[in-house]
Amino acid sequence: MTRLSGKVCIVTGAGRGIGAATAHKIAAEGGQVAVVDIDLPQAEEVSAAIRAAGGVATAFRCDVSIPAEGEAMIADVVKHFGRLHVLVNNAAICPRIPLLEMTESWFDRLINVNLKSVFFISRAAAEAMKPYHWGRIINLSSTGGRIGGVTHATVYGATKAGILAMTKSFARIYAPHNILINAVAPGAVETQMMTMIGEEALNNVIESAPLKRLADPAEIANVIAFLASDEASWLTGATVDVNGGTLMI
Numbered sequence: 001m002t003r004l005s006g007k008v009c010i011v012t013g014a015g016r017g018i019g020a021a022t023a024h025k026i027a028a029e030g031g032q033v034a035v036v037d038i039d040l041p042q043a044e045e046v047s048a049a050i051r052a053a054g055g056v057a058t059a060f061r062c063d064v065s066i067p068a069e070g071e072a073m074i075a076d077v078v079k080h081f082g083r084l085h086v087l088v089n090n091a092a093i094c095p096r097i098p099l100l101e102m103t104e105s106w107f108d109r110l111i112n113v114n115l116k117s118v119f120f121i122s123r124a125a126a127e128a129m130k131p132y133h134w135g136r137i138i139n140l141s142s143t144g145g146r147i148g149g150v151t152h153a154t155v156y157g158a159t160k161a162g163i164l165a166m167t168k169s170f171a172r173i174y175a176p177h178n179i180l181i182n183a184v185a186p187g188a189v190e191t192q193m194m195t196m197i198g199e200e201a202l203n204n205v206i207e208s209a210p211l212k213r214l215a216d217p218a219e220i221a222n223v224i225a226f227l228a229s230d231e232a233s234w235l236t237g238a239t240v241d242v243n244g245g246t247l248m249i
Helices: 017-028 040-052 067-081 104-132 143-147 154-177 199-208 217-227
Strands: 008-012 032-037 056-061 086-089 135-140 179-186 239-242
Touching: 008 017, 008 067, 008 104, 017 032, 017 040, 017 056, 017 086, 017 217, 032 040, 032 067, 040 056, 056 067, 067 104, 086 104, 104 135, 104 154, 104 179, 135 154, 135 217, 143 154, 143 179, 143 239, 154 179, 179 217, 217 239
Parallel strands: 008 032, 008 086, 032 056, 086 135, 135 179, 179 239
Antiparallel strands: none
8 A cells, every 4th residue: 555655754662562562553554753862872773774665765863752843853754854744743651650640850750751741752753744734733642641540550541631631632732734633642562662561451451352363553553653654634633543442432
């Protein structure tokens, strides 16, 4: 498929997991990928793998929790590729901290990485897209942002719920410019973030889903690629739940 042919696409947190799978999927569909991660060697590894498969990718380092770095990254990508079509806000952290052990510093870190970054990077990206009257922004939320209750992840769930509201606000503001902004809320995915919770908790999560398994990161990437394409031309401000049936609305 080449439905993203010629599209310049940023994926944050693309050094592993859903971000890496998304970068590979976009490249496989013809997109030019800015592989963004705070860990530059990991981003370079993903970029090299994409190029080895015949795709186009360049690694960029960015600490998304610092607004100035996020805004500079957008400018660097535009300078490198010529323009920007798609932004995937995937970068996030999920330290497993019990509620009574949560500190103010960790609370602030979660807000900065998971939520504040989405606002400032999305704003910079949308403004870069606006002159061309075409753009796509896809924000990664979580089933935890829908229902709460994720194991030792109260603040994480709050940041992911905040992303859902922010997605709707941005979608309304930028719709007149044909910049469509949607969210994806994955359930349990086979990534380091999920598998580190421990065997018993992981089994409970798997049993709670009608499909009785973890998702492959590529299954989330497939939905993101659709939202990044022209095929999603009548969809904005929406949240696509990709959770194996854990939550049915």
